[in-house]
Amino acid sequence: MRTEAVDRLRAEVCRLHAELLRWNLVTWTSGNISARVPDADLIVIKPSGLSYDDLTPESMVVCDLDGAVVDGTHSPSSDTAAHAYVYRSMPGVGGVVHTHSPYATAWAARGEPIPCAITAMADEFGAEIPVGPFALIGGDDIGKGIVATLSGHRSPAVLMRSHGVFTIGADARAAVKAAVMCEDVARTVHLARQHGPVEPLPQKHVDALYARYQNVYGQRAGSPGEDD
Amino acid sequence: MRTEAVDRLRAEVCRLHAELLRWNLVTWTSGNISARVPDADLIVIKPSGLSYDDLTPESMVVCDLDGAVVDGTHSPSSDTAAHAYVYRSMPGVGGVVHTHSPYATAWAARGEPIPCAITAMADEFGAEIPVGPFALIGGDDIGKGIVATLSGHRSPAVLMRSHGVFTIGADARAAVKAAVMCEDVARTVHLARQHGPVEPLPQKHVDALYARYQNVYGQRAGSPGEDD
Amino acid sequence: MRTEAVDRLRAEVCRLHAELLRWNLVTWTSGNISARVPDADLIVIKPSGLSYDDLTPESMVVCDLDGAVVDGTHSPSSDTAAHAYVYRSMPGVGGVVHTHSPYATAWAARGEPIPCAITAMADEFGAEIPVGPFALIGGDDIGKGIVATLSGHRSPAVLMRSHGVFTIGADARAAVKAAVMCEDVARTVHLARQHGPVEPLPQKHVDALYARYQNVYGQRAGSPGEDD
Amino acid sequence: MRTEAVDRLRAEVCRLHAELLRWNLVTWTSGNISARVPDADLIVIKPSGLSYDDLTPESMVVCDLDGAVVDGTHSPSSDTAAHAYVYRSMPGVGGVVHTHSPYATAWAARGEPIPCAITAMADEFGAEIPVGPFALIGGDDIGKGIVATLSGHRSPAVLMRSHGVFTIGADARAAVKAAVMCEDVARTVHLARQHGPVEPLPQKHVDALYARYQNVYGQRAGSPGEDD
Numbered sequence: 001m002r003t004e005a006v007d008r009l010r011a012e013v014c015r016l017h018a019e020l021l022r023w024n025l026v027t028w029t030s031g032n033i034s035a036r037v038p039d040a041d042l043i044v045i046k047p048s049g050l051s052y053d054d055l056t057p058e059s060m061v062v063c064d065l066d067g068a069v070v071d072g073t074h075s076p077s078s079d080t081a082a083h084a085y086v087y088r089s090m091p092g093v094g095g096v097v098h099t100h101s102p103y104a105t106a107w108a109a110r111g112e113p114i115p116c117a118i119t120a121m122a123d124e125f126g127a128e129i130p131v132g133p134f135a136l137i138g139g140d141d142i143g144k145g146i147v148a149t150l151s152g153h154r155s156p157a158v159l160m161r162s163h164g165v166f167t168i169g170a171d172a173r174a175a176v177k178a179a180v181m182c183e184d185v186a187r188t189v190h191l192a193r194q195h196g197p198v199e200p201l202p203q204k205h206v207d208a209l210y211a212r213y214q215n216v217y218g219q220r221a222g223s224p225g226e227d228d
Numbered sequence: 229m230r231t232e233a234v235d236r237l238r239a240e241v242c243r244l245h246a247e248l249l250r251w252n253l254v255t256w257t258s259g260n261i262s263a264r265v266p267d268a269d270l271i272v273i274k275p276s277g278l279s280y281d282d283l284t285p286e287s288m289v290v291c292d293l294d295g296a297v298v299d300g301t302h303s304p305s306s307d308t309a310a311h312a313y314v315y316r317s318m319p320g321v322g323g324v325v326h327t328h329s330p331y332a333t334a335w336a337a338r339g340e341p342i343p344c345a346i347t348a349m350a351d352e353f354g355a356e357i358p359v360g361p362f363a364l365i366g367g368d369d370i371g372k373g374i375v376a377t378l379s380g381h382r383s384p385a386v387l388m389r390s391h392g393v394f395t396i397g398a399d400a401r402a403a404v405k406a407a408v409m410c411e412d413v414a415r416t417v418h419l420a421r422q423h424g425p426v427e428p429l430p431q432k433h434v435d436a437l438y439a440r441y442q443n444v445y446g447q448r449a450g451s452p453g454e455d456d
Numbered sequence: 457m458r459t460e461a462v463d464r465l466r467a468e469v470c471r472l473h474a475e476l477l478r479w480n481l482v483t484w485t486s487g488n489i490s491a492r493v494p495d496a497d498l499i500v501i502k503p504s505g506l507s508y509d510d511l512t513p514e515s516m517v518v519c520d521l522d523g524a525v526v527d528g529t530h531s532p533s534s535d536t537a538a539h540a541y542v543y544r545s546m547p548g549v550g551g552v553v554h555t556h557s558p559y560a561t562a563w564a565a566r567g568e569p570i571p572c573a574i575t576a577m578a579d580e581f582g583a584e585i586p587v588g589p590f591a592l593i594g595g596d597d598i599g600k601g602i603v604a605t606l607s608g609h610r611s612p613a614v615l616m617r618s619h620g621v622f623t624i625g626a627d628a629r630a631a632v633k634a635a636v637m638c639e640d641v642a643r644t645v646h647l648a649r650q651h652g653p654v655e656p657l658p659q660k661h662v663d664a665l666y667a668r669y670q671n672v673y674g675q676r677a678g679s680p681g682e683d684d
Numbered sequence: 685m686r687t688e689a690v691d692r693l694r695a696e697v698c699r700l701h702a703e704l705l706r707w708n709l710v711t712w713t714s715g716n717i718s719a720r721v722p723d724a725d726l727i728v729i730k731p732s733g734l735s736y737d738d739l740t741p742e743s744m745v746v747c748d749l750d751g752a753v754v755d756g757t758h759s760p761s762s763d764t765a766a767h768a769y770v771y772r773s774m775p776g777v778g779g780v781v782h783t784h785s786p787y788a789t790a791w792a793a794r795g796e797p798i799p800c801a802i803t804a805m806a807d808e809f810g811a812e813i814p815v816g817p818f819a820l821i822g823g824d825d826i827g828k829g830i831v832a833t834l835s836g837h838r839s840p841a842v843l844m845r846s847h848g849v850f851t852i853g854a855d856a857r858a859a860v861k862a863a864v865m866c867e868d869v870a871r872t873v874h875l876a877r878q879h880g881p882v883e884p885l886p887q888k889h890v891d892a893l894y895a896r897y898q899n900v901y902g903q904r905a906g907s908p909g910e911d912d
Contacts, residue, residue: 023711027251027412028405030348100348102412106419109346109426118793119821119847120714120784136436137347162429163347177712184711184786191790193423195877198793201846208820255479255640256633258576328576330640334647337574337654364664365575390657391575421651483707483868484861486804556804558868562875565802565882592892593803618885619803649879 006071009035009044009172010057016176021052023180025101032077035172036087036094041065043087047074078137085143086168090151095172097179100164103186107131108159114182114189115200119209121185122201126154126210129182134161142166154210157182234299237263237272237400238285244404249280251408253329260305263400264315264322269293271315275302306365313371314396318379323400325407328392331414335359336387342410342417343428347437349413350429354382354438357410362389370394382438385410462527465491465500465628466513472632477508479636481557488533491628492543492550497521499543503530534593541599542624546607551628553635556620559642563587564615570638570645571656575665577641578657582610582666585638590617598622610666613638690755693719693728693856694741700860705736707864709785716761719856720771720778725749727771731758762821769827770852774835779856781863784848787870791815792843798866798873799884803893805869806885810838810894813866818845826850838894841866 013035020026020033029052034045047059061072067084069076077083083096107114107129114129116122121129132149135141146166149158156178157167165182169175192198200206241263248254248261257280262273275287289300295312297304305311311324335342335357342357344350349357360377363369374394377386384406385395393410397403420426428434469491476482476489485508490501503515517528523540525532533539539552563570563585570585572578577585588605591597602622605614612634613623621638625631648654657665697719704710704717713736718729731743745756751768753760761767767780791798791813798813800806805813816833819825830850833842840862841851849866853859876882884890 028408030412100346100412100416102416102419105346105348105416106422109416109420110424112424117846118784118789120789134433136433138440162345180712184714184784188784188786188789188793190419190423191786191874192793194790195874196794196796205818205820212822256636258640328574328640328644330644330647333574333576333644334650337644337648338652340652362661364661366668390573418647418651484864486868556802556868556872558872558875561802561804561872562878565872565876566880568880590889592889594896618801646875646879 005037005040006042006044006062007057009037010060010062013044013046013060013172014055014057016172017046017052017055019176019180020097020099023183025099025179025183026052027100031099032079032083032097033172033176034077034080034083034087034096037062038094042070043083045080045083046077047072048077050074079142081138081140082142082146082166085140086146086166089143089147090168092170093168095169095175097167097169097172097175098164099179099183101179101183101186103190104129104157104159104165104183105163106190107186108164109162111161113159114186115198116206117189117192117198117200118185119201120181121189122206122209123213124178124181125157125185126206126214128200129155129157129159129185132158132160132166134163233265233268234270234272234290235285237265238288238290241272241274241288241400242283242285244400245274245280245283247404247408248325248327251411253327253407253411254280255328259327260307260311260325261400261404262305262308262311262315262324265290266322270298271311273308273311274305275300276305278302307370309366309368310370310374310394313368314374314394317371317375318396320398321396323397323403325395325397325400325403326392327407327411329407329411329414331418332357332385332387332393332411333391334418335414336392337390339389341387342414343426344434345417345420345426345428346413347429348409349417350434350437351441352406352409353385353413354434354442356428357383357385357387357413360386360388360394362391461493461496462498462500462518463513465493466516466518469500469502469516469628470511470513472628473502473508473511475632475636476553476555479639481555481635481639482508483556487555488535488539488553489628489632490533490536490539490543490552493518494550498526499539501536501539502533503528504533506530535598537594537596538598538602538622541596542602542622545599545603546624548626549624551625551631553623553625553628553631554620555635555639557635557639557642559646560585560613560615560621560639561619562646563642564620565618567617569615570642571654572662573645573648573654573656574641575657576637577645578662578665579669580634580637581613581641582662582670584656585611585613585615585641588614588616588622590619689721689724690726690728690746691741693721694744694746697728697730697744697856698739698741700856701730701736701739703860703864704781704783707867709783709863709867710736711784715783716763716767716781717856717860718761718764718767718771718780721746722778726754727767729764729767730761731756732761734758763826765822765824766826766830766850769824770830770850773827773831774852776854777852779853779859781851781853781856781859782848783863783867785863785867785870787874788813788841788843788849788867789847790874791870792848793846795845797843798870799882800890801873801876801882801884802869803885804865805873806890806893807897808862808865809841809869810890810898812884813839813841813843813869816842816844816850818847 020031032046061076062070067080132145135145167175167178248259260274262271289304290298295308360373363373395403395406476487488502490499517532518526523536588601591601623631623634704715716730718727745760746754749772751764816829819829851859851862
C-alpha cells in the first residue's frame with residue numbers, strides 16, 4: 001500500500017487542508033478532503049476528529065471505493081461514505097471536498113441556489129450553484145444526492161440542503177479551488193442582495209465566460225488558475 | 229497544591245485560550261476558560277485582566293468551588309463565581325467557557341434562541357441553543373441562570389440574555405469546542421435568515437443526527453471531534 | 457527632549473499601533489494613537505503616512521499641546537490638531553486614539569448613537585456611545601466636537617459624524633482598549649438589530665454594571681482589564 | 685530587458701501582491717497588479733494562475749502596451765489586455781490593480797455606485813465610486829469601459845458591472861492603496877445602509893476634503909499616505 005502514488009497523495013491531501021483554514025472555510029475539525037489514487041480503486045481521505053494542527057501525511061487514511069479502510073492508523077472522516085459514493089459513480093472525479101463554509105451554508109440552510117450573477121461565478125461554475133436534497137449521514141443518501149445533483153451540471157459545487165457544501169474536481173486541488181470560490185461567490189452575492197435585487201447574468205454571457213475560462217485553462221499543462 | 233494534575237490543567241487551560249483567539253471569539257482580554265481538577269473540589273481558571281499574550285500556565289488561578297483563591301499570584305477572572313456555581317451544581321461538568329463572541333451575542337442581545345436549522349447544529353447541540361435570563365455579575369445569579377437553562381437540555385451552550393455565551397463540557401476542551409461551534413452556527417443561521425425564512429430541522433432528524441454524533445464519538449478513546 | 461519618559465512613550469505608542477491592526481480597526485495607514493507626556497505639555501503621536509510595518513519608536517513625533525513639532529524626523533499625523541485640542545481641554549486625558557473601524561464608522565455615517573444594549577457595553581462605556589458633530593479637518597473643529605461630546609459623558613468613545621471614532625483614556629492603552637471595545641460593541645449591536653429590535657438595558661442595570669466595572673478595576677494597581 | 689528599472693518593478697509588483705492578501709481583497713489566485721516601466725512602452729504584470737505563495741520577482745511578466753509578452757517565463761494575467769488598454773489611453777497612469785474584493789463587487793453586482801458618504805471616501809476618491817459597463821473578457825471592451833468611466837473622474841476606482849474593481853494610480857502602490865480603500869469604504873457604506881438611509885456628504889465638503897488631501901500629500905516627497 002505504501003506505493004509512491006499513495007505517499008504523494010497523502011502529502012498532497014494533508015497539505016490542501018491548510019487551504020481550507022487559510023480561506024476560512026472550516027471551524028474546529030470540520031471539513032474534509034479526499035483524492036482518488038490514480039489507476040487504483042482507492043482514495044486518500046482525512047482522518048476523523050483530528051485538529052488541523054495535528055494532521056500529518058501519515059495520519060491520512062487510505063480507503064477502498066466502498067469506504068473500507070485499507071491502510072491507516074486513524075478512523076477515516078465520518079463523511080467517507082459520501083466521498084466513496086461519488087468516486088464510485090463519477091469516474092472523472094479525482095478529488096472531493098466537504099465544508100460548512102458560512103455563506104454557502106447559509107444558502108444551503110434556505111435551500112436556495114446561488115444565482116450566477118458575477119463573472120467570477122460564470123468562469124468557475126458556468127451556472128447557478130445548485131441545491132441538493134436533505135440527506136442524513138450514515139448511508140449512501142448524501143453521496144446519491146451529490147451525484148444526482150452534479151451529474152450533467154457544469155457546477156463542481158452542490159449546496160446540500162440544511163447541511164453544507166460538497167465540491168468535486170479532476171483532482172483534489174481543483175475540488176479545493178471550487179470550495180474556495182464557492183464560498184467567495186456565496187458571500188459576494190449574499191452581500192449584493194442585501195441592498196437590492198441582483199439579476200443573473202444573461203445565459204449567453206455565462207456561456208461565453210465559461211467556455212473561455214475552461215478552455216484557456218484546460219489547455220495548460222500546469223494547475224488551473226484564475227486571476228481575472 | 230502543585231500536584232501534577234493541577235500543573236497539567238494549568239497548561240491545558242492556558243493553551244486553550246489561544247483557541248478563543250484563533251476562532252475570533254474574544255476581544256481584548258474578554259473571554260475565560262476554566263477546568264475542574266479531577267477528584268478534587270478545585271478549578272483552574274484564567275486570571276483577570278491579563279492580555280492573551282501574557283497568559284502563562286503559572287498565571288492561571290486555582291480556586292475552590294466557592295470561587296475562593298487557593299493558589300495563584302493573580303486575581304481570578306471576574307466571572308469566577310459563575311463558573312464555580314456551575315461546577316457546584318453540575319457534577320458532570322469538567323470545563324466551562326465564557327465569551328462575548330459577536331454573532332452569538334447578537335442573538336443574546338435580542339433574547340432569541342438559535343433555531344436548530346443545520347445539521348452541524350443538530351450534531352453538536354441536539355436542539356436549539358437556548359436563552360438564559362438576564363443576570364447581573366457579582367453574585368450567583370449568572371451561575372443560577374446557566375444551570376437552570378442547561379439542566380436537562382441537550383445544548384452545552386446557553387445565550388445569557390443581553391450578555392454572551394456560556395458553554396459546558398466534560399472537560400475544558402469540549403467546552404471550548406462548544407463555544408467555537410456556537411459562534412459558527414450563530415453566524416450561519418444569522419446569515420441564512422438575512423435572505424428568507426429558515427425552518428428548524430424536523431425533530432426526528434435532529435434526534436437522529438444528535439444520537440449518531442454523540443454515539444459515534446462517545447465510543448472513542450480520543451478527544452471528540454467533528455469533521456462532517 | 458530625549459528624556460526617559462519620552463523614550464518610553466515613543467516605544468509604547470509605537471507598540472500600541474499593532475493592536476489597531478490586530479483587532480482590525482485600521483486600513484492601510486489609517487488610524488493613529490497619541491499619549492501625553494506626564495508632567496510636560498507634550499504629546500507623542502504617530503507620524504503621517506507611514507506603513508504600519510515601518511513604524512518604529514524613533515519615527516514617533518513629539519509635539520506640544522498646540523500640535524507644533526518639538527522633536528521628530530517625520531510630519532505628525534494629519535489629525536494632530538484634534539488630538540492636541542483634546543489634551544489642552546481635558547487634563548485627565550492621557551491618551552487619544554482615532555480610527556475608521558468599519559462597524560463603528562457605519563453608525564457614524566448614519567449619525568446614530570450605539571444604544572447600550574449589552575453588558576460589555578455597560579461595563580466599558582456606561583451609556584450609549586454618542587455622536588459628535590460633522591467637522592472638517594484642518595482646524596480645531598474636530599477637537600471641539602470631541603470635547604463637547606465627551607465632556608461629562610461616561611463614554612470614552614465618540615462617533616464623529618460621517619467620519620469615524622475618537623476615544624480617550626487615562627493613558628494610551630486605555631484609549632486603545634476603548635477603541636477596540638467600541639468596534640466590538642458596534643458590531644454586536646449592528647448584528648443584533650438585523651433580525652429584530654434591540655432594547656437598551658434598563659438604566660439601573662447600566663449604572664450597576666458601570667459602577668462595579670470601574671470600581672473593581674479602578675482599585676487595582678495594574679492595567680485595567682475586562683474578562684467577563 | 686533586464687534593465688535595473690524593470691528588475692526593481694518586478695520586485696515591487698511582486699511585493700505589492702502581498703498587500704492584496706493582507707487586506708483580504710483576493711481569493712485563491714484572483715487579483716492582479718501591474719506597473720508601467722518609466723520611459724518605456726512596457727508594463728510589468730502578474731503571471732496567470734500562480735498561487736500567491738509562488739509569486740517571485742522573476743515570475744512577473746514584462747509586456748508591451750499591446751499586452752504582448754516581451755520577457756517572462758509565464759503567461760501574463762488573463763486581464764493583461766485591460767491593463768494594457770488603460771496604459772495606452774491614460775499616459776498619467778503608472779499602476780493598475782484588479783480585484784473581486786467582496787463588498788466592492790457586491791456594489792458592482794447591483795450596478796450601483798458607492799455614494800461619497802464618509803470623509804475617508806471624500807479624501808481618497810473625491811466623489812462617488814462610479815460603475816463601468818458590463819464587458820466580456822478577451823478584447824478591449826473591459827479596458828475601454830475603465831477608461832471611459834475614469835477619464836475626467838476624480839475617483840481612481842471603477843466598479844465594473846457584475847465583475848469587480850479596477851483602480852489606477854500614479855504608480856502601482858497608489859493603485860493598490862485605491863483598491864484597499866475602495867473595499868474599505870464599500871464595506872463601511874454597505875454596513876451603514878443596513879440600518880437606515882445614508883446621505884452623501886454635501887458637495888462643498890467633498891470638494892474641501894479632496895482638495896486638502898490631494899494637496900497635503902501631493903506636496904510630499906515620500907509615498908502618499910492617509911492617517912486621518
